[in-house]
Amino acid sequence: MTIEELKRIKEQTLPQINMRHTHTVENETKYKHQVLVCGGTGCTSSGSGKLIDEFKAQVSAHGIEDEVQMVRTGCFGLCELGPIVIVYPEGVFYAQCKTENVKRIVEEHIIGGKVIDDLVYHEKTTGEVKEKLSDMQFYKKQSRIALRNCGVVDPEKIEDYIAFDGYQALAKCLFEYTPEQVIDIMLASGLRGRGGAGFPTGLKWKFACGNRGKVKKYVCCNGDEGDPGAFMDRSVLEGDPHSVIEAMAIAAYVIGADQGYIYVRAEYPIAVKRLSIAINQAREAGLLGNNIFGTDFSFNLEIRLGAGAFVCGEETALMTSIEGNRGEPRPRPPFPAVKGVFGKPTILNNVETYANIPQIILKGADWFAGMGTEKSKGTKVFALGGKIVNTGLVEVPMGTTVREIIFDIGGGIPGGKRFKAAQTGGPSGGCIPEANLDTPVDYDSLMAIGSMMGSGGLIVMDEDNCMVDIAKFFLEFTVDESCGKCTPCREGTRRMLEILTKITDGKGEDGDIEKLEELANTIKTTSLCGLGQTAPNPVLSTLRYFRDEYEAHVYEKRCPAGCCKHLAKITIDPEKCKGCSLCSRKCPVGAISGEIRKPFVIDQSKCIKCGACLESCKFGAISKK
Amino acid sequence: MALTKEQIAEKTEELKKFIAENKNMPGPLMPIMQFAQEKFGYLSLETQILIADSLGIPVTEVYGVATFYAQFSLNPKGDNVISVCQGTACYVKGGAKVLAKVEEQLGITSNQTTPDGKFTIQDTRCLGCCGLAPVMTINEDVYGKLTPEMIPDILAKY
Numbered sequence: 001m002t003i004e005e006l007k008r009i010k011e012q013t014l015p016q017i018n019m020r021h022t023h024t025v026e027n028e029t030k031y032k033h034q035v036l037v038c039g040g041t042g043c044t045s046s047g048s049g050k051l052i053d054e055f056k057a058q059v060s061a062h063g064i065e066d067e068v069q070m071v072r073t074g075c076f077g078l079c080e081l082g083p084i085v086i087v088y089p090e091g092v093f094y095a096q097c098k099t100e101n102v103k104r105i106v107e108e109h110i111i112g113g114k115v116i117d118d119l120v121y122h123e124k125t126t127g128e129v130k131e132k133l134s135d136m137q138f139y140k141k142q143s144r145i146a147l148r149n150c151g152v153v154d155p156e157k158i159e160d161y162i163a164f165d166g167y168q169a170l171a172k173c174l175f176e177y178t179p180e181q182v183i184d185i186m187l188a189s190g191l192r193g194r195g196g197a198g199f200p201t202g203l204k205w206k207f208a209c210g211n212r213g214k215v216k217k218y219v220c221c222n223g224d225e226g227d228p229g230a231f232m233d234r235s236v237l238e239g240d241p242h243s244v245i246e247a248m249a250i251a252a253y254v255i256g257a258d259q260g261y262i263y264v265r266a267e268y269p270i271a272v273k274r275l276s277i278a279i280n281q282a283r284e285a286g287l288l289g290n291n292i293f294g295t296d297f298s299f300n301l302e303i304r305l306g307a308g309a310f311v312c313g314e315e316t317a318l319m320t321s322i323e324g325n326r327g328e329p330r331p332r333p334p335f336p337a338v339k340g341v342f343g344k345p346t347i348l349n350n351v352e353t354y355a356n357i358p359q360i361i362l363k364g365a366d367w368f369a370g371m372g373t374e375k376s377k378g379t380k381v382f383a384l385g386g387k388i389v390n391t392g393l394v395e396v397p398m399g400t401t402v403r404e405i406i407f408d409i410g411g412g413i414p415g416g417k418r419f420k421a422a423q424t425g426g427p428s429g430g431c432i433p434e435a436n437l438d439t440p441v442d443y444d445s446l447m448a449i450g451s452m453m454g455s456g457g458l459i460v461m462d463e464d465n466c467m468v469d470i471a472k473f474f475l476e477f478t479v480d481e482s483c484g485k486c487t488p489c490r491e492g493t494r495r496m497l498e499i500l501t502k503i504t505d506g507k508g509e510d511g512d513i514e515k516l517e518e519l520a521n522t523i524k525t526t527s528l529c530g531l532g533q534t535a536p537n538p539v540l541s542t543l544r545y546f547r548d549e550y551e552a553h554v555y556e557k558r559c560p561a562g563c564c565k566h567l568a569k570i571t572i573d574p575e576k577c578k579g580c581s582l583c584s585r586k587c588p589v590g591a592i593s594g595e596i597r598k599p600f601v602i603d604q605s606k607c608i609k610c611g612a613c614l615e616s617c618k619f620g621a622i623s624k625k
Numbered sequence: 626m627a628l629t630k631e632q633i634a635e636k637t638e639e640l641k642k643f644i645a646e647n648k649n650m651p652g653p654l655m656p657i658m659q660f661a662q663e664k665f666g667y668l669s670l671e672t673q674i675l676i677a678d679s680l681g682i683p684v685t686e687v688y689g690v691a692t693f694y695a696q697f698s699l700n701p702k703g704d705n706v707i708s709v710c711q712g713t714a715c716y717v718k719g720g721a722k723v724l725a726k727v728e729e730q731l732g733i734t735s736n737q738t739t740p741d742g743k744f745t746i747q748d749t750r751c752l753g754c755c756g757l758a759p760v761m762t763i764n765e766d767v768y769g770k771l772t773p774e775m776i777p778d779i780l781a782k783y
């Protein structure tokens with residue numbers, strides 16, 4: 001591949017697919033309509049594969065195969081409403097599309113030219129019809145850099161990526177910049193690691209670039225997205241794998257490496273498949289391999305699969321795992337820039353970090369640094385989940401407030417419930433209470449309120465979630481995932497979990513909360529790696545903002561959220577009970593008795609607090625406190 | 626899924642071929658074990674010994690890696706593998722209740738196989754389709770937005 005060939009592919013492909021940005025059909029465009037169907041994990045799970053088959057069948061039944069192009073893309077972001085279909089050139093957004101709707105879309109919209117009002121997206125909060133993606137509340141406040149191609153290109157076609165300036169950043173680096181100049185651009189852009197810790201990417205590269213050409217070096221990508229509830233990296237790998245490959249090649253050029261590894265969770269089969277396809281295409285096109293663009297720069301890339309160990313997201317553990325061993329972390333220093341994979345200098349960046357890099361090279365450091373806050377530049381991708389209307393993937397400029405993300409973009413809390421807290425950073429992070437909703441999202445502000453940026457999982461909790469129970473949930477996770485190498489993490493987290501279990505079982509004693517705090521602080525300061533050092537954070541942060549809930553559990557034997565089974569008391573309101581007997585029939589232990597048309601009662605000594613009666617009552621007479 | 630003797634012999638040959646082709650790559654152990662896990666569904670002691678001998682490393686090292694990672698299994702799995710997601714998004718939306726119902730219906734707990742070899746329940750942290758929370762998968766089929774009441778009907782399909 002030469003630069004001229006790269007340009008030629010761009011010129012040939014762009015007019016064919018540019019309607020996805022411009023909404024206009026150009027003269028050279030072969031297909032007059034394009035139907036984009038989300039092929040991310042979420043939409044695939046809700047049946048987008050069948051939709052594509054049905055579209056193909058309908059399109060050929062009407063004999064318009066030459067006019068309509070079907071494209072399976074990566075994630076559009078609004079996973080809540082999958083499977084999602086977008087019809088271009090108009091850019092009309094059909095949510096929760098069913099196979100039986102396909103015929104109508106083909107006949108009424110594509111052939112008839114009329115947008116179908118009852119199938120098109122409606123704002124969930126106001127019910128307004130929003131035809132186009134750009135009109136939707138969910139997308140309005142977003143700005144997409146890392147996700148720019150997700151839901152736009154076909155991730156299995158390198159031509160699509162090249163059409164939108166793909167691999168030009170690599171060419172620019174090879175022909176116009178010295179490695180030092182690239183580092184200067186990275187430093188000036190202010191890009192910090194998106195895996196959670198926020199270390200400046202340019203600085204990491206600078207540390208690893210000594211002895212260029214004299215020693216073997218490696219470039220690695222951390223795609224071991226272990227934080228439960230986070231799926232940003234998966235979406236980038238599924239939707240735009242070439243951006244990561246291109247950025248890794250740039251990193252390799254800068255430090256003088258000729259071999260790279262992408263470490264991906266084996267639990268992400270779609271991402272692994274698309275990444276393998278992309279690597280093969282890049283290799284065939286000569287964008288990976290020997291003498292790239294005819295220069296003396298060579299770079300090879302391999303995928304290594306994780307095998308289900310959360311600790312492998314920690315950089316030294318990940319490298320040990322790439323070497324084929326038990327993924328146990330090792331002490332730093334020496335840092336990976338000095339001694340990494342197979343004992344050689346290595347740089348390791350996260351998927352989302354890499355996805356930003358080609359754009360920074362093409363548009364310049366100033367462009368990137370113009371977004372965000374003083375110390376956190378650019379954008380951040382968040383995976384919204386839990387008790388939120390618009391579950392999905394969003395990318396916002398740094399400095400956007402938590403409130404804007406949850407309420408303006410995320411649509412707030414479903415079912416009229418009250419917001420309680422948002423959790424970021426997963427098992428390493430902390431929670432953000434209502435009082436701190438106006439905190440701008442950047443590394444330092446989140447750290448200051450006891451939470452953290454983390455990799456980008458953002459789970460929303462409402463009044464029905466018990467914060468002690470959530471802390472226990474995360475501790476169970478870290479106890480499970482602790483690799484066992486160092487004592488504070490292996491033993492300490494287990495002791496913390498025992499105390500939390502005692503508290504949620506209603507057996508908490510005076511002094512338990514203090515003991516938790518002491519253990520937490522010891523584990524934090526003495527653990528070997530990031531997993532142990534951050535494992536107590538969910539407890540510390542819930543204690544900081546919801547200490548009253550802990551105290552209610554310990555001293556009053558009460559769970560304010562009515563979530564902890566052992567502390568709950570289920571009662572029937574005699575005023576509201578109509579005596580229909582449905583609940584007594586549902587009760588698995590025969591704890592409810594009464595006469596028809598008279599109020600029923602629950603025998604508390606028999607009740608196992610399963611909640612079956614609660615769900616059965618049609619009159620709202622049963623409550624759990 | 627019990628394998629016949631012929632199947633085992635055939636798969637063992639495939640594994641030996643894979644080892645021969647890959648033993649000289651840097652860090653070959655995990656890719657080889659992943660290949661074996663995929664072929665046999667689990668790593669028997671015989672398989673572990675074969676891998677160790679071919680690579681010239683102690684069996685303890687193979688066993689150490691096998692027990693470290695959740696993906697490797699030392700026992701055969703049931704015909705149908707059920708994964709009930711216990712990631713954060715599913716958990717706050719009631720994933721634990723769904724798991725409890727599955728366990729109750731099958732009479733086994735997580736990481737166990739029913740005596741008839743029909744079902745295995747597997748621990749799962751996050752399947753990554755948080756928009757459908759709470760989620761479970763049975764083999765390749767995904768079931769989303771679950772309530773405990775839906776479980777008996779779903780299990781009856783298998």
